[in-house]
Amino acid sequence: MINKRSKNKSEGGSISPFAIFRSTKSQDIVFVQILKISALLVSIVIVAFLATLLLSSWPFVKTFGLKALVLRVWDPINDNYGALPFIVTTVLVSVLALILSVPFSLSVAFLTKERYLPKRIKDLLTTSLNLITAIPSVIYGFWGLFALAPIMRIIQLKFGYPPYGVGILTAVLVLTIMIIPLSASIASEVIKLVPEELEEASYALGANTYETNLKVILPIARSGILAGFLLSLGRALGETMAVTMVIGNFNNFPSNLLGPSNTIASLIANQFNEASGIHQSGLIFLGLILFLITLIFNFTGNLLILRRLQK
Amino acid sequence: MKARRYMDKTFKAGIIIFSILTIVPLFIILITLLKWGINALNLDLITKVQRPVGEKGGALNSLVGTLIITTISTIIAAPISILAGVYVAEFPDKLLSKITAVSSRLIAGIPSIVIGIVVYAWCVKPMRGYSALAGSIALALMMIPNIVTATVESIMMIPKDYREASRSLGANFTRTTLKVIMPFALPGILTGLLSSFSRIAGETAPLLFTSFGNPFLNFNILKPMSALPLLIYNYATSPYKEWHQIAWGASLILILIVFLVSITSHLGVRKWKA
Amino acid sequence: MRKILLATLLLGLISTLKAKGVELTGAGATFPYPLYSKMFDVYYQTTGVKVNYQAIGSGGGIQQLIAKTVDFAGSDAPMTPEEESKAGTEVLHIPTCLGAVVITFNLKGIKELKLTPDIIADIYLGHIKYWDDPRIQKLNPDVKLPKLPVTPIYRSDGSGTTFVFSDYLTKSDIKWAEKLGRGKSLNWPKGVGGKGNAGVAALVEQIEGAVGYIELAYAKQNNMPVALIKNKKGNFIRPDIESISKAADVKIPEHLRVSITDTDNPEGYPISSFTWILIYKDLSYLKDMRKAQELYKLLYWMTHEGQHYTKELDYAPLPQSVVKIIEKNLKTLTFEGKKLQ
Numbered sequence: 051m052i053n054k055r056s057k058n059k060s061e062g063g064s065i066s067p068f069a070i071f072r073s074t075k076s077q078d079i080v081f082v083q084i085l086k087i088s089a090l091l092v093s094i095v096i097v098a099f100l101a102t103l104l105l106s107s108w109p110f111v112k113t114f115g116l117k118a119l120v121l122r123v124w125d126p127i128n129d130n131y132g133a134l135p136f137i138v139t140t141v142l143v144s145v146l147a148l149i150l151s152v153p154f155s156l157s158v159a160f161l162t163k164e165r166y167l168p169k170r171i172k173d174l175l176t177t178s179l180n181l182i183t184a185i186p187s188v189i190y191g192f193w194g195l196f197a198l199a200p201i202m203r204i205i206q207l208k209f210g211y212p213p214y215g216v217g218i219l220t221a222v223l224v225l226t227i228m229i230i231p232l233s234a235s236i237a238s239e240v241i242k243l244v245p246e247e248l249e250e251a252s253y254a255l256g257a258n259t260y261e262t263n264l265k266v267i268l269p270i271a272r273s274g275i276l277a278g279f280l281l282s283l284g285r286a287l288g289e290t291m292a293v294t295m296v297i298g299n300f301n302n303f304p305s306n307l308l309g310p311s312n313t314i315a316s317l318i319a320n321q322f323n324e325a326s327g328i329h330q331s332g333l334i335f336l337g338l339i340l341f342l343i344t345l346i347f348n349f350t351g352n353l354l355i356l357r358r359l360q361k
Numbered sequence: 362m363k364a365r366r367y368m369d370k371t372f373k374a375g376i377i378i379f380s381i382l383t384i385v386p387l388f389i390i391l392i393t394l395l396k397w398g399i400n401a402l403n404l405d406l407i408t409k410v411q412r413p414v415g416e417k418g419g420a421l422n423s424l425v426g427t428l429i430i431t432t433i434s435t436i437i438a439a440p441i442s443i444l445a446g447v448y449v450a451e452f453p454d455k456l457l458s459k460i461t462a463v464s465s466r467l468i469a470g471i472p473s474i475v476i477g478i479v480v481y482a483w484c485v486k487p488m489r490g491y492s493a494l495a496g497s498i499a500l501a502l503m504m505i506p507n508i509v510t511a512t513v514e515s516i517m518m519i520p521k522d523y524r525e526a527s528r529s530l531g532a533n534f535t536r537t538t539l540k541v542i543m544p545f546a547l548p549g550i551l552t553g554l555l556s557s558f559s560r561i562a563g564e565t566a567p568l569l570f571t572s573f574g575n576p577f578l579n580f581n582i583l584k585p586m587s588a589l590p591l592l593i594y595n596y597a598t599s600p601y602k603e604w605h606q607i608a609w610g611a612s613l614i615l616i617l618i619v620f621l622v623s624i625t626s627h628l629g630v631r632k633w634k635a
Numbered sequence: 636m637r638k639i640l641l642a643t644l645l646l647g648l649i650s651t652l653k654a655k656g657v658e659l660t661g662a663g664a665t666f667p668y669p670l671y672s673k674m675f676d677v678y679y680q681t682t683g684v685k686v687n688y689q690a691i692g693s694g695g696g697i698q699q700l701i702a703k704t705v706d707f708a709g710s711d712a713p714m715t716p717e718e719e720s721k722a723g724t725e726v727l728h729i730p731t732c733l734g735a736v737v738i739t740f741n742l743k744g745i746k747e748l749k750l751t752p753d754i755i756a757d758i759y760l761g762h763i764k765y766w767d768d769p770r771i772q773k774l775n776p777d778v779k780l781p782k783l784p785v786t787p788i789y790r791s792d793g794s795g796t797t798f799v800f801s802d803y804l805t806k807s808d809i810k811w812a813e814k815l816g817r818g819k820s821l822n823w824p825k826g827v828g829g830k831g832n833a834g835v836a837a838l839v840e841q842i843e844g845a846v847g848y849i850e851l852a853y854a855k856q857n858n859m860p861v862a863l864i865k866n867k868k869g870n871f872i873r874p875d876i877e878s879i880s881k882a883a884d885v886k887i888p889e890h891l892r893v894s895i896t897d898t899d900n901p902e903g904y905p906i907s908s909f910t911w912i913l914i915y916k917d918l919s920y921l922k923d924m925r926k927a928q929e930l931y932k933l934l935y936w937m938t939h940e941g942q943h944y945t946k947e948l949d950y951a952p953l954p955q956s957v958v959k960i961i962e963k964n965l966k967t968l969t970f971e972g973k974k975l976q
Contacts, residue, residue, distance in 0.1 A: 318474050
């Protein structure tokens with residue numbers, strides 16, 4: 051007679067409610083379910099996020115449509131919701147920071163590829179860049195306000211401008227320092243992928259370092275480097291605290307690169323606590339726009355990297 | 362001929378100079394922090410809470426707040442992210458996997474201030490109050506992508522043979538994953554955890570509309586709580602020299618925490634990759 | 636390290652579960668913040684009740700009160716009709732002290748200036764670009780004004796101080812009334828924005844040639860120069876406790892909301908103001924009767940014993956006539972239908 055119990059009783063214990071876990075197949079089913087639920091939760095988060103942003107922006111969009119994106123005056127008291135200055139400043143500050151960062155990130159990328167460089171120095175460089183990324187945004191803002199702004203004021207006074215100290219240029223400088231590590235590390239990774247044979251062949255044909263790097267390696271790594279830049283741009287666009295502390299909080303187009311202005315992120319940081327109704331809906335709408343702009347750059351960057359890796 | 366030589370020399374010099382210049386700001390910032398913060402590093406800073414201007418105050422409530430909030434965030438984010446990452450790594454062809462991977466990357470792209478305003482809508486308004494928990498939830502959201510990526514990458518690095526060997530010995534998927542794969546992936550996952558921990562320790566924007574701030578020492582996560590970045594933000598934009606001092610001191614403490622955790626995690630990566 | 640974290644977590648869990656003593660949360664005006672932080676500090680030392688007040692600006696305070704995420708709000712601007720309708724039920728405005736919005740500036744070696752409302756308006760509207768403008772120079776013949784650009788500093792957050800400042804200028808300068816009007820957030824045509832009274836003070840301190848409007852306490856605490864403003868009767872008045880109190884020499888209505896800017900009193904400082912604590916008349920939504928009672932006690936203390944701390948921080952105490960009306964108002968606070976007291 052086959053004792054039904056003996057199947058689960060290989061160790062001689064009695065049936066317990068946890069018998070299900072001793073069955074290897076059901077254990078798997080449960081475990082995979084748990085994994086699935088976790089993955090689902092992560093996906094739900096982003097969906098819930100977008101849903102909240104869309105639902106909360108809807109009152110604003112219903113009333114004003116998309117005009118906010120092109121109007122120039124932000125004056126909630128008088129029902130004027132022109133966000134163009136903030137969109138322009140956000141993009142301007144980020145793009146300028148990106149352009150300024152290019153020579154630095156490329157230099158680091160080229161340098162770390164060189165074989166004759168001692169490992170110690172390469173490690174120092176990598177560690178330093180990692181530490182730069184680790185510095186919190188608010189400390190950058192703090193430093194920008196107390197160390198950079200006074201220098202800017204001296205320069206501004208010399209050239210006859212009002213000594214704001216805070217403004218577009220200060221924000222750009224701080225942002226540049228912050229995004230160099232990211233674009234440098236991606237550029238480095240991409241350049242490492244360039245086959246060594248190509249580099250050696252170039253040298254063998256008599257090209258020097260300058261020509262090999264700029265005319266052989268760079269063109270090949272170009273799309274990957276571009277991707278890195280796009281991702282750093284994405285990072286720069288969302289940067290809030292450092293920029294808020296040094297941008298000057300002026301809700302209009304800057305009169306010049308030395309003048310104050312405001313980005314979408316700093317506008318939200320300034321006004322969200324006291325906004326309600328349409329005003330709050332408008333700020334959330336701007337947050338959504340910021341997210342979308344960041345998304346486009348990140349997405350394109352990731353796409354380019356994927357293509358690069360597949361090649 | 363000469364032109365080529367000249368360009369080469371310039372190029373070589375250029376990349377060296379620019380590379381050195383990239384780390385110059387780091388040293389400038391650190392030296393500035395040390396110079397101004399070292400005076401503030403006294404016992405008061407870590408034993409006293411915030412006080413009105415004119416009275417000797419410190420950063421104790423903010424320090425405790427940061428530790429509590431980041432710990433709760435990690436507790437919230439880690440299980441979900443690691444489990445989700447395991448799923449994505451083990452079942453890469455499933456639709457859910459692909460959706461999750463994309464979702465994770467999308468979350469990474471959300472500007473921190475936008476996370477703050479969404480969590481305000483999810484937690485602060487319905488709960489009728491600011492709380493450290495809301496702040497932790499906001500920061501946990503920011504941690505998810507890093508931990509998921511770290512988990513996926515760590516697991517992907519493990520050779521297929523390990524898994525096959527385990528299965529051939531009769532172990533099921535659960536056993537294989539938990540007893541064979543995870544131990545090998547753990548260093549990488551821990552690194553991801555630590556690096557996202559150090560990242561959120563310094564975040565301010567998500568806390569502005571969630572954790573709010575609190576001048577008192579508080580251990581109750583359902584009430585508003587202070588944090589080092591909030592303290593620094595408020596004190597740095599004030600006109601009081603004594604508050605600037607405290608802010609420099611708090612910045613030093615924050616950087617110490619962040620650097621220590623960051624360096625630990627990177628040393629971990631190097632050891633593990635070797 | 637792990638043990639410390641574990642201990643902290645345990646403490647957190649325990650204190651979360653064990654709803655301890657009453658804690659009150661408030662938000663709003665930075666105008667009275669130096670006074671409030673002192674008051675709440677003393678209140679905690681003497682009664683053990685923690686009052687967590689975050690100075691996010693009057694606009695923020697009002698909105699968070701409407702959202703009911705805080706127990707009380709601080710504001711130097713009375714609620715607008717729209718704000719009141721959003722709140723739904725009646726909100727009491729309890730004045731806590733008197734203060735002054737002063738005009739401070741950053742000019743090397745210059746400790747005092749005489750200014751008039753039209754000049755202040757024109758500076759902020761961008762019509763006066765340099766300090767050595769003949770209009771300013773004419774008012775201040777003994778001072779050598781430099782050819783330095785004027786940088787107006789304003790509030791980047793929704794501010795009751797801005798409201799008081801603009802309320803005054805709307806009454807005293809027609810150009811201002813047309814262009815900008817009165818409000819907590821204005822469409823500033825020029826300058827740099829600072830967060831809170833503290834932020835404005837900090838920026839004025841840092842930028843040479845800057846001019847800003849801040850509460851008197853902030854100027855005093857940081858040794859910043861203060862302008863003498865020409866009031867309605869033509870006298871140049873220095874902001875101090877006396878001139879502020881004189882400006883408050885008006886009939887106070889029962890609902891306690893009154894603007895005292897552009898005072899008729901010949902010795903009154905023209906940009907003076909009350910500042911209020913806003914609470915719902917019906918505190919049932921707090922769900923905790925102890926909280927409602929503590930709120931009542933807090934407000935009573937602030938408007939009675941707490942007044943001892945006003946003068947040393949350069950705020951003027953509430954006139955006795957006002958305190959009497961406050962007491963009447965406080966008696967109308969209810970919790971689930973029952974009057975508190």
